[in-house]
Amino acid sequence: MNDNTSVDMLTTSGGTPVGSRWNPTKEQIDLLESLYGQGIRTPSAEQIQQITGRLRAFGHIEGKNVFYWFQNHKARQRQKEKQDKFAYFNQFLLRTPVFPPPNCPNGCFNRRETCDSTVHNMDATSTHCQVKSNMEYVVPDVRQFKQETLELFPLHPTGLLQEKTTSSSANHDHQSSVTTTCCPTDLEISAADHPPVFNFLCGN
């Protein structure tokens, strides 16, 4: 289709024969997930450069691959978390008996008084609205789950995982003193400035 006689790759040195799209090795995935686990979400251009350089030890890779990986991983983790939350919540709702189990901890919410007013009114035309109001009733409690889940990550040091914190006038002036708290590797992501997430794919 597209002329294969171009300059760049055909079977790059590493061990990953590259025909079209990047196919990450196990080691590459491991390192990427490790970084993600440490709170890196939208790495800066320099971070991408460093990560790419490191990953190149395991096979051919470009900066844009790293960029795309974080984009996709972040988005798909988010949506997985969302649907997990929903599933958990759903099964909880569906299996909750009309009379709560005897030794229900105080965390259980008692939906008997609040919800039984909607038991009738279940015909096809009006179901939607009822379901919606039903959802809205419980959403506040679900948000706590998200909070707790996010707290599981350490993410104390540098500005990692700051993402959306009003992003105005909250620059916090965090410099150096990063030096790897939970991970023994000396990757030392500098995170000096937060340049827009772009110039990445040039190099490499």
Place this chain on the structure above:
Amino acid sequence: MNDNTSVDMLTTSGGTPVGSRWNPTKEQIDLLESLYGQGIRTPSAEQIQQITGRLRAFGHIEGKNVFYWFQNHKARQRQKEKQDKFAYFNQFLLRTPVFPPPNCPNGCFNRRETCDSTVHNMDATSTHCQVKSNMEYVVPDVRQFKQETLELFPLHPTGLLQEKTTSSSANHDHQSSVTTTCCPTDLEISAADHPPVFNFLCGN
């Protein structure tokens, strides 16, 4: 906020003092819009390079500026077109009397029989559903407007403005013989291959 003492720009040569964001000159806008008018929507990396180089004659500019410009312009043209279409269609609907005007061309649709069944049932709770079904009823006719509007652009020569054409096995092998049909400038966008819209912002 972010330290201004970095290496790159402060007051670049051109005539456009750059403190933070690109401020396009009139000439730059003109050329960009000209290109857009010729059908360029998502220029390739090479196209962006060439365009940027040309625009640099009028002031400081980077590849990513060109990239963003096309992104934004395309999106905003699209949404403007959409709301224009909606406005046109809306006024047409709203001013259509119950009895059609005497010399109504055959294009007029007669909505008397189809729509008056929804006149009642207009209380606050059920309005939404009725409105939606009402919309769905008329959408098909709107699509024609869009078609016609798009046809207004000439876009005959090279593969410009091909955008979404199944993108599989339809490569059409169009080479050279581009050489400016409606525009006297010898910009000569080569559009040789269609590389992904990325490596752009590296250079420049």
Place this chain on the structure above:
DNA sequence: GCAAATTAATGATTTATTCAAG
């Protein structure tokens, strides 16, 4: 076992939305 056929994952693009400078 083993390919062809399906399905699930996921890399790569495009489109929509949001933020913020001027």
Place this chain on the structure above:
DNA sequence: CTTGAATAAATCATTAATTTGC
């Protein structure tokens, strides 16, 4: 209010898992 810049969501496309019939 316009629009450059950035991010998130949706979508496309290709590769790997897997199922299935032989």
